[in-house]
Amino acid sequence: MIPLIIACEVGFWVLLLAGLAARYLLKAKTLSTVLLICVPLVDLVLLAASVIDLRGGGTATVAHGLAAIYIGVSVAFGGQLVRWADQRFAHRFAGGPAPVRPPKHGPAHAAYERRQWLRHLLAYAIAVAVMGLFTLLVGDVERVLPMWGPMGGWGVVVIVDFLISFSYTLAPRKAKS
Template identity: 30%
Template structure:
C-alpha cells in the first residue's frame, strides 16, 4: 500500500488538494444554504486533516528515498503557504460563497450589501495589494530559511540559474538541483507579484 502510494505520490498530492477544496466548498454551501453553522467547523477540520495528510506523504517519501527531493520541497512550500495564507484564503472563499448563495436564494439586498462591504477601491485597495505582497515575500523568506536549515541551500545568485524550457527542462533542472530550480522559478513569480501589487499604488482600482 505504502509503495503504491509513493509510486503515485504526485497524483495523490493533486487528488488530496482537489478533494480538500471540494469538501470545503460543500461545507460552506451547507452552512449558508441550510443554515448549518457547524459546517464551518467541519471545513476547518478538513483543512487541518489535509495539511497533515500532505505532511505525512512528505515524511513517507523522505523515509523511502533517504534524502531530500523536489517533491519534499513542494510539500514544505504547501505547508508554509497553508500556515500563512490558509486562513485569509478561507475567509475569501467563505465570503464569495455567502454572496453567491444570497443571490441564488433571492435574499434581501441588505444581506448582499453587508457581504460586499469588504470590497475596497483606491488607496485602500492598493494598501491591501501591498499587504498581500508582503505576505508572499514573508513566505518566500521563511521557505528559504527552512531550505537553509534542512537542506543547507543558500542561493548564490538566483538570477544566474536559467529558467528551464518546458516540462523536460524543469525535470532535468530539478534532478540536478531541485531546490535551486524551485527557488529560481519562485523568485521570478515574486517579481511579477511585486509589479502587479504595486501597480495599484500608481494606478488605483476605480469603483465600477
C-alpha cells in the first residue's frame, strides 16, 4: 500500500506539471484541460485500491490510514496547490504576473492563517470520514485499529495549528520597520 501512496503522490505532480506544460509551453489547451482534470482522479485510484484491498479481506493497516490522510489532504489542499503551481508556472514560462504571496502581517495575515487552519481541519475530517468508510467495509473494529493510529498524532498537530493560527487574531504579526 505504501508504494501505491507514493505512486499517487508522484502521479499527482506528474499530471499537474504535464498539464501546466501543455497549457503554457505547448499552448495545447485541450490537452492541458484533460491532464489537469486527471489530477483529482489520482485520489479516486487510491481510494478504489484501498477499498478493493479491504473488501478482498485485507487487514486495515497504518498504510490504509496514510492513504485516507493523503486523500483528505489532497481534497482539502489540492485546489490551492494547483492554483499555487499555476501562478508560478505562468509567471516563469508565459510572462504572467508575479505570484500572489499570502499576507505576512496584520489582520489579513490572521485571516489567512484562520482559513488555512479551517482547511487543515477539513483535511482531518475527510480523512476520518474515509477511515470510517474503511471501518464499515471491514466490519470488524479489531481489524482496523492499526489504521487509526496516525490520527492521534495528527489530532495533536491540528490542535497546535489551531493555537498558532488563531493566536494571530489575538496578537497580529507586526510589519517589520
